Amino acid sequence: MNKNYMVSLIAVIVLFLIAYVGTQQGAGLQVLFGIIVPYLAIILFVVGFARRVMGWSRSAVPFRITTTCGQQSSLPWFKQAKIDNPSSTLAVIIRMFLEIVCFRSLFRNTRMRLSGGTRMTHQMELFLWIGALAFHYAFFAVVVRHLRFFTEPVPIFVTLLEQVDGFMRIEVLYDIVQAGLPGVYMSGLVLLAAVLYLFLRRVFIPQVRYISLAADFFPLFLIVGIALSGIFMRYFAKVDIVAIKELTMGLVTFRPSVPEGVSAVFFAHMFLVSILLAYFPFSKLMHLGGVFLSPTRNMTGNTRQVRHVNPWNYPVKVHTYDEYEDDFREKMVEAGLPVVKMPEEQA
Amino acid sequence: MADELIKPDELLSKIDHRPSGAGWMDTPVDIRKGMYCYAANPKSVDTLGLPNARAWNPLEEDWKLPENWQQIIHDGFRERLDKFRSFKVYMDICVRCGACADKCHFFIGTGDPKNMPVLRAELLRSIYRNDFTTAGKILGRLGGARPMTLDVLKEWWYYLFQCTECRRCSVFCPYGIDTAEITIMGRELLNLLGLNIDWIATPVANCYRTGNHLGIQPHAFKDMLDFFVEDIEEITGIQVDPPYMEKGADILFITPSGDVFADPGTYTCMGYMLLFHYLKEKYGLRITWSTYASEGGNFGFFTSHETMKRLNSKMYAEAKRLGVKWILGGECGHMWRVISQYMDTMNGPADFLEEPVNPITGTKFENASSTKMVHISEFTADLIKHGKLELDPSRNDNKIVTFHDSCNPARGMGLLDEPRYVLENVANNFYEMPANTIREQTFCCGSGAGLNAGENMELRMAGGFPRANAVKHVHEEFGVNMLACVCAIDRAALPASMEYWVPEVDVTGLTELVANALIMPGEKERETDLRGEPLPGMEE
Incomplete structure (x- = not known):
């Protein structure tokens, strides 16, 4: 048993139960889990996120340390890798776009093997890239879909996304099972599958297992908990959607209320989402913001052409030529090297 | 030297890229002969006017550190977080996906898990979390944090001088995290305590x-x-x-x-x-x-x-x-x-x-x-x-x-x-x-x-x-x-x-x-290359 993921798993289960039990009939903590906690979580998320990003921005960028991944701009007959070794802001924007939207560096991933113990090979390794893309885009689709709970009327792009997302239902389900079930959203299933993959690689790839912290498992379990409770509500529990939307609309319009008929599973679901939001700024999840600020990626590579200024550049003690000549004048003269002052002038 | 050196076959057969055993925080550093460089000559450190010039030996228990060395590291760390956005961002955003692991020549060649770029950085990140983040302070080891101890310092020294700042890992990192930056900052911190190696300090x-x-x-x-x-x-x-x-x-x-x-x-x-x-x-x-x-x-x-x-x-x-x-x-x-x-x-x-x-x-x-x-x-x-x-x-x-x-x-x-x-x-x-x-x-x-x-x-x-x-x-x-x-x-x-x-x-x-x-103007017919080896067709 791995302590790191057991602790994370237990933490998520306990968090779920706290909200589930706390919002049972009679416990009466609906206001806490339906209104107070979500508001607190949002505040923590927004303030924490902003503080983190501002903290990074306050740190100086003394040098232009671009990682150049291709041919520099040089003599006219050498073809510059304009995106991988950018000279212009536009090229940097394209580089960043491909990085953030397509996970381009991860696409380069290879797997090293020593075949026969002596011959090194590097094979293309796309599983992590695919898994990461699937996870992030599925998550994104799920988030956008949920805008339906926070908008009235529901914007057209949300409805469109729902239709595209739910398009696959016939291929996914058997006829008998489909009867009585609403359209299945691919994003939810892909999200679960991708999270499961990301979890399994942390458990089964020895190198990744070795570097994984509890902080790597916790968000995965949290997202599993969120996804499972969501899927359960949508396809099985038949929760009162009208009541839930009343609650969520109350939150966004700052007229919060807890209507009758909102089930405990929903409060647990929303509690886990709140935990995720509150946890976000204090965790590695901040790579969402940090990826924009990575100095090796978001700067041009033409440092020899355009001077970069270091805001805290300060004068340093150097060994000047005059001091050098003072140290070695006789030897230099004897060797026939030019000097500024001849030895006899010294005295 | 050559006779002491491990044979190539033996070196290869020792490599195991599947880390096992206790977690890395529980695996103390073992400064091994053949893997580290000698300590800086105090005269060289002194020439530059850098701190804590003294003779010391990495293999000895006592590294002759200044009394307040932990404070020096802590303050130096803070100063560099403010001066280098790279350092600060790279302390915060790694998700430990492991893409960098088998990109490092030292990990490939040694199989030592602490030579995975991600773990080399974690050696510093664990201290960063402990000293500078709320989550690290509250969660401690569970949050991947640990206090700065002499063992940690020795681990830093050993592994920061097993990185050549080549930046191959940064090509593959989805966030462009640059281990060279981590190593550069880490070595700067070590230099605040006079912990350079002689092959750098004397040159x-x-x-x-x-x-x-x-x-x-x-x-x-x-x-x-x-x-x-x-x-x-x-x-x-x-x-x-x-x-x-x-x-x-x-x-x-x-x-x-x-x-x-x-x-x-x-x-x-x-x-x-x-x-x-x-x-x-x-x-x-x-x-x-x-x-x-x-x-x-x-x-x-x-x-x-x-x-x-x-x-x-x-x-x-x-x-x-x-x-x-x-x-x-x-x-x-x-x-x-x-x-x-x-x-x-x-x-x-x-x-x-x-x-x-x-x-x-x-x-x-x-x-x-x-x-x-x-x-x-x-x-x-x-x-x-x-x-x-x-x-x-x-x-x-x-x-x-x-x-x-x-x-x-x-x-x-x-x-x-x-x-x-x-x-x-x-x-x-x-x-x-x-x-x-x-x-x-x-x-x-x-x-x-x-x-x-x-x-x-x-x-x-x-x-x-x-x-x-x-x-x-x-x-x-x-x-x-x-x-x-x-x-x-x-x-x-x-x-x-x-x-x-x-x-x-x-x-x-x-x-x-x-x-x-290059055909020099007025050259004689060359018979050898610059090494004195016969040119093609001149082997007789």
């Missing part, structure tokens, strides 16, 4: 005083070049006459001192001398050497940003004093990282120099218009392109060549096609190594960033394995017998690595091959 002290890492004094520098003058005359019948610190020369030339000191770099140095003589005779171009600025490399870069700046200052200072138009830089790896990404920022603007133009071809080196320093490969490629060099590449026909991209020019500059263009014009047999081991994915020689010592030979051979293995591949496939490079550290490090892993392959600088092929 730095030498360079500060004598102008070069090897401590060659001006008269001796000239002696060494005079020696090459004699060799050149013997081989080509040409009497070259390199000018020193000539005021009003067109160009100042600066190259790593390693090239005047040891084979096979010396042949590259002879190559420079022949090329410059050719340009003087044919076109009247005056390129001067300097003994004051007689070091292209910068081991200060492996010490701290400040030390780097102190050593680097000589380049612009000397160019200004001599009144040259611009600076030409020789073949070196980290030298070009410093020139490309630091020099102008630290010691510029070089407004006393002209925007570099090749006076022979009229080509403007626009990509160096601010730094005013041109790479010898850019310069030579331009001369060749315009037909300004008379070349006989067949004189290199007995050399079946492959090209090793040095880490820094590749990933800190993007100098990839220029040396290849030169190579293809001076040699007829050129084969590339596999795509995953060249250009921006090139593997380090295993001895960069100041780790090219003798006492850490096992580490160097392990780290050199991926590069050597790719060379071995082209050696077996195409009969490659010569590994060309544009880096003085490579020329010092790769011969040992080749001898260990692929004994049939030799190492050469690019300009050595240029000079072999």
